[in-house]
Amino acid sequence: xxxxxxxxxxxxxxxxxxxxxxxxxxxxxxxxxxxxxxxxxxxxxxxxxxxxxxxxxxxxxxxxxxxxxxxxxxxxxxxxxxxxxxxxxxxxxxxxxxxxxxxxxxxxxxxxxxxxxxxxxxxxxxxxxxxxxxxxxxxxxxxxxxxxxxxxxxxxxxxxxxxxxxxxxxxxxxxxxxxxxxxxxxxxxxxxxxxxxxxxxxxxxxxxxxxxxxxxxxxxxxxxxxxxxxxxxxxxxxxxxxxxxxxxxxxxxxxxxxxxxxxxxxxxxxxxxxxxxxxxxxxxxxxxxxxxxxxxxxxxxxxxxxxxxxxxxxxxxxxxxxxxxxxxxxxxxxxxxxxxxxxxxxxxxxxxxxxxxxxxxxxxxxxxxxxxxxxxxxxxxxxxxxxxxxxxxxxxxxxxxxxxxxxxxxxxxxxxxxxxxxxxxxxxxxxxxxxxxxxxxxxxxxxxxxxxxxxxxxxxxxxxxxxxxxxxxxxxxxxxxxxxxxxxxxxxxxxxxxxxxxxxxxxxxxxxxxxxxxxxxxxxxxxxxxxxxxxxxxxxxxxxxxxxxxxxxxxxxxxxxxxxxxxxxxxxxxxxxxxxxxxxxxxxxxxxxxxxxxxxxxxxxxxxxxxxxxxxxxxxxxxxxxxxxxxxxxxxxxxxxxxxxxxxxxxxxxxxxxxxxxxxxxxxxxxxxxxxxxxxxxxxxxxxxxxxxxxxxxxxxxxxxxxxxxxxxxxxxxxxxxxxxxxxxxxxxxxxxxxxxxxxxxxxxxxxxxxxxxxxxxxxxxxxxxxxxxxxxxxxxxxxxxxxxxxxx
Numbered sequence: 001x002x003x004x005x006x007x008x009x010x011x012x013x014x015x016x017x018x019x020x021x022x023x024x025x026x027x028x029x030x031x032x033x034x035x036x037x038x039x040x041x042x043x044x045x046x047x048x049x050x051x052x053x054x055x056x057x058x059x060x061x062x063x064x065x066x067x068x069x070x071x072x073x074x075x076x077x078x079x080x081x082x083x084x085x086x087x088x089x090x091x092x093x094x095x096x097x098x099x100x101x102x103x104x105x106x107x108x109x110x111x112x113x114x115x116x117x118x119x120x121x122x123x124x125x126x127x128x129x130x131x132x133x134x135x136x137x138x139x140x141x142x143x144x145x146x147x148x149x150x151x152x153x154x155x156x157x158x159x160x161x162x163x164x165x166x167x168x169x170x171x172x173x174x175x176x177x178x179x180x181x182x183x184x185x186x187x188x189x190x191x192x193x194x195x196x197x198x199x200x201x202x203x204x205x206x207x208x209x210x211x212x213x214x215x216x217x218x219x220x221x222x223x224x225x226x227x228x229x230x231x232x233x234x235x236x237x238x239x240x241x242x243x244x245x246x247x248x249x250x251x252x253x254x255x256x257x258x259x260x261x262x263x264x265x266x267x268x269x270x271x272x273x274x275x276x277x278x279x280x281x282x283x284x285x286x287x288x289x290x291x292x293x294x295x296x297x298x299x300x301x302x303x304x305x306x307x308x309x310x311x312x313x314x315x316x317x318x319x320x321x322x323x324x325x326x327x328x329x330x331x332x333x334x335x336x337x338x339x340x341x342x343x344x345x346x347x348x349x350x351x352x353x354x355x356x357x358x359x360x361x362x363x364x365x366x367x368x369x370x371x372x373x374x375x376x377x378x379x380x381x382x383x384x385x386x387x388x389x390x391x392x393x394x395x396x397x398x399x400x401x402x403x404x405x406x407x408x409x410x411x412x413x414x415x416x417x418x419x420x421x422x423x424x425x426x427x428x429x430x431x432x433x434x435x436x437x438x439x440x441x442x443x444x445x446x447x448x449x450x451x452x453x454x455x456x457x458x459x460x461x462x463x464x465x466x467x468x469x470x471x472x473x474x475x476x477x478x479x480x481x482x483x484x485x486x487x488x489x490x491x492x493x494x495x496x497x498x499x500x501x502x503x504x505x506x507x508x509x510x511x512x513x514x515x516x517x518x519x520x521x522x523x524x525x526x527x528x529x530x531x532x533x534x535x536x537x538x539x540x541x542x543x544x545x546x547x548x549x550x551x552x553x554x555x556x557x558x559x560x561x562x563x564x565x566x567x568x569x570x571x572x573x574x575x576x577x578x579x580x581x582x583x584x585x586x587x588x589x590x591x592x593x594x595x596x597x598x599x600x601x602x603x604x605x606x607x608x609x610x611x612x613x614x615x616x617x618x619x620x621x622x623x624x625x626x627x628x629x630x631x632x633x634x635x636x637x638x639x640x641x642x643x644x645x646x647x648x649x650x651x652x653x654x655x656x657x658x659x660x661x662x663x664x665x666x667x668x669x670x671x672x673x674x675x676x677x678x679x680x681x682x683x684x685x686x687x688x689x690x691x692x693x694x695x696x697x698x699x700x701x702x703x704x705x706x707x708x709x710x711x712x713x714x715x716x717x718x719x720x721x722x723x724x725x726x727x728x729x730x731x732x733x734x735x736x737x738x739x740x741x742x743x744x745x746x747x748x749x750x751x752x753x754x755x756x757x758x759x760x761x762x763x764x765x766x767x768x769x770x771x772x773x774x775x776x777x778x779x780x781x782x783x784x785x786x787x788x789x790x791x792x793x
Contacts, residue, residue, distance in 0.1 A: 006316050014323055020685050024285055025328035027678040030671045031277025032332025032372045037339040038270035039368070040360045042263060044344065048356050049180075049259055056121040056177040057084070059219035060228060060250050063235055064090065066243025067214050076218065079234045081226030086118040087215035089205040092185070092641055093198070096158040097149050100194070101628035102480070102645045103635045104145075105184055106159070108198045109176075109217075110205035111140070119219050120178045122199050123354045127153035127172020132201035136167045137208065140174040142182060144352065145196025159198075161208040163485075163638040174199060175352050181258035182352060184644075190350060191652045194645070220247075245512050245575045246521060259351065272738070273671070276453065278375040280446045280675050281328070285379030289321055293384060317384055318377070325376035329369040336360075336368065339667070443683050444723045447765065450675035451727025452734050454761035457668035459735040462752040470537060470591070472650045478506070478533035478619035479627050481644040482634055487577075487614040492639065493528075496618055499633055501626030506532040509602060509616040511609065513572040516581075518562055522596040524552070524572065524584075526605040533619040536590040536599055546601045547587035550608050553599040555592035572598075578610045669764065676768035684716050684776040695780070712780060713773050720769045724762045731761060 014021060052058075073087040089110040094103040112118040115129050122140060130138035141151055151157070155170040176197070184195040206212045218239070222231060228249050235247040250256050293300070303313045337360050344358040484492065490507060497505040507528040514521050527534060530546035536553050538544055544553055552570065564570060566586050573581045590599065606612050622630050627645070634640050688695075691712060698708050732753060739751045 028328030036336025447723035448727035452731035455731025
C-alpha cells in the first residue's frame with residue numbers, strides 16, 4: 001500500500017463520518033470563535049484606548065472644587081511628581097433643543113487657546129477650533145449629541161448660562177478622551193439625545209460663569225515614576241480650602257471606569273466560555289474517534305503487518321482527527337473575526353473614539369488554532385494509544401467481549417421486579433448505561449453544560465427585567481427629577497408644588513461624601529420621605545424604612561464591600577459645605593443599581609452636616625399628560641440646574657443595556673444549541689453504529705420497529721432527561737459565578753432566578769436533542785438489516 005493510498009483512505013473515512021465530523025467541528029468552532037472574539041476585542045479595545053490616551057495626553061489626577069484663584073495652579077505645579085497642571089472651568093447648563101419635551105443637559109468645559117495645549121486634548125472631527133470673544137460664543141459639541149440633533153458647524157444652540165439665555169454657535173464636532181463613555185452626572189447610562197459636552201474657549205467660559213481669574217476644575221498629569229496616591233493627598237491639601245470635592249485618580253474617572261470594566265469582562269469571557277466548548281469538543285472527539293479506531297482495529301493491524309511503522313499508522317489516524325480539528329478551528333477563527341467586527345460596531349454605539357477599528361493579530365489566530373488542535377488531540381490520544389499497543393496478530397482478531405459482573409441490582413428478586421416493571425427494550429437501555437459508566441457520565445456532563453449555558457443567558461435577562469420593573473416602576477414613582485442650583489431653601493418645594501400640572505413633590509439632597517477607612521467616594525441621598533416618590537426596596541420588593549435621627553440605609557453591595565451590617569456605624573467625610581465628619585448608624589440595606597448609594601432622612605441629615613432645611617433637588621409626579629408642560633415651566637426658572645425625564649432614562653436603558661444583553665443572550669443560546677446538537681447527534685450516531693447488528697437481529701427475531709426504536713432512542717431520551725436536573729443546578733451555580741464576576745462599582749444588578757428561566761432552558765436542550773433524535777430515527781428506517789447481519793462489525 002502506497003502513502004497515496006493512506007491519503008485516499010483518510011478522505012474516505014472522513015466522508016463516511018461526515019455528519020459526526022461536522023457536529024464536532026461546529027462545537028470546536030464555537031469555542032475557538034469565542035476565544036478569538038474575546039481576545040481580539042480585548043486587544044483592539046486595549047490598543048485603541050492606550051494609543052488614544054497617549055496621543056491626547058490624558059490626565060492621571062482629577063479634581064473639582066467650588067472656586068479657586070488662578071494662582072493656586074502654580075502651587076499645584078510645585079508638587080513633587082506633577083508634570084503638567086491644567087486649570088479649567090466646568091459647569092452644567094440647560095439646553096433648549098427642538099423636539100425635546102424637557103431641557104437637555106450639557107457640561108461646558110473650557111478650552112486652552114490652541115488645540116495642542118494642555119491635557120485631555122480635544123479631537124475636532126468636523127469643523128474648526130472655536131474662536132474666543134465672538135458675539136455669540138463658539139463651542140465644540142460632542143459628536144453623538146450633535147448627530148442626535150442634526151447639529152453641524154454653523155448651527156445655533158439656545159443655552160442657559162449662569163441663569164442667562166445665551167445663543168451659542170457651533171464651530172465643530174469633537175471627541176475627548178475624558179468622555180469616551182459619555183454619561184450625565186449621577187447616571188450610569190449614555191443618553192446621547194439628552195446629554196452632551198460643549199467645549200468653550202477659556203476666556204468665554206470665564207465671562208459666562210463669572211469666573212475671571214479663577215477656576216473650578218483641574219486636571220494633572222504625573223511625571224514618570226510619581227506615586228499617584230501621594231500626589232492626590234498633596235492636591236487635596238492645596239484645594240481643600242477652596243471647596244474641593246476630593247481629588248481622584250484615573251481609575252475613578254467615570255469614563256475610564258466603564259471602559260476598564262469592559263476590558264475586565266472581556267478577559268473573563270476569553271477564559272470562561274471557550275473552556276466549556278473545548279472540553280465538550282475533546283469529549284466528542286474521544287467518543288467518535290474511539291468508535292472509529294475500534295471499528296478499524298483489523299485495518300490498523302493489517303497496516304502494521306504490511307510493514308508500516310507504528311508512527312506512520314498513528315500519523316494516519318491522528319490526521320483523521322486533525323482534519324476535523326483544523327476545519328473546526330478555521331471555521332472558528334473566521335466566525336470569531338466576524339463576531340469581533342459585530343462587537344466593534346456595538347461598542348461604537350457606546351464608546352467615543354476618533355478611530356476604533358477591529359484588528360485580529362495573527363498571533364491570536366495561531367494561539368486559538370493551537371488550543372483547538374490541542375483539545376482535539378487530548379480527546380484522541382487515549383483511544384489511539386490502546387490499539388497501537390496491540391501486536392498485529394492480536395489486533396486482527398475481534399476484540400474480546402467485555403467482562404461484566406453482577407451488581408446489586410442483579411439479584412434474582414430484583415431481576416424479576418425489573419422484568420415486571422420494564423419491557424425487554426427498557427432493560428437493554430438500562431443495562432447499556434450501567435455497563436459503560438464513564439461514557440454515560442461524560443455524556444451527562446456535556447449535556448448538562450449545554451443546559452447550564454442557557455440558564456446563564458436567561459438569568460442575565462432576568463436581572464435586567466427585574467431592575468427595570470423594580471427601579472423604574474416600583475422604586476421611582478416620580479416623572480421628573482429636578483436638580484437645583486446651589487442649596488435651595490426648603491420653601492422651593494412649595495413653590496414647585498403650586499405649579500399647574502404637578503400632583504406631588506418630594507425634596508431631596510445629594511451630598512458627596514468619602515468613606516475614609518475604605519477610601520471610597522459615594523453620595524448620601526437625603527430624602528424627605530421614605531414612602532414618597534423615591535422608595536428604597538429590598539430584594540423581595542418590600543419597602544425599606546428610613547430611621548429617624550442620623551441613621552442611614554445602605555446599598556447592600558456597598559455594605560458587602562465595606563464588610564458592614566445593620567447595627568454598625570459608618571463614618572463619612574462630607575466633601576461640601578462645612579466638610580463635616582459624622583458617624584452614621586446603618587439601620588438597613590437596600591438594592592440599588594449603582595451599588596454605592598447611601599440614603600438618609602433629609603431633615604436629620606442636613607441638621608447633622610450643619611446645613612438644616614436645605615435641598616438640592618425635587619422629585620415631581622405630574623398629572624396625566626402634563627409632564628412636558630411642567631418641564632417647560634421649570635426650564636424657565638433660573639434656579640433649575642437640570643431636569644431629568646424618567647421616561648427618557650428608561651428608554652435609554654432599554655435601547656442600550658437591554659438590547660446589548662439581548663444580543664449576547666442570543667449568541668450564548670446559539671452556542672448552547674451547538675453543544676446540545678453536537679453531543680446528542682454524536683452520541684446517537686456512535687450508539688447506532690455500535691448496535692447496528694443488535695438492532696438488525698432484534699428486527700429479524702420479531703421485534704417491532706417501535707420496540708427497536710425504543711432501545712436505540714430510549715437511551716438518548718433517558719440521558720437527556722437525566723442531564724436536565726444536573727444542568728439546571730450547574731447553571732444556577734455558573735450564573736451566580738458570572739453575576740459575581742461581572743459586578744462593578746458602577747453598575748450592579750441583583751442575582752435573580754425565575755422559574756421560567758429553568759423551564760425555557762430545559763426546553764431548549766430538549767428541543768435540540770429531539771431534533772437530532774429524529775434524524776437518527778430516520779437513518780434507522782433506511783437501515784438494511786441483512787447487510788448489517790453480514791457485516792463483521
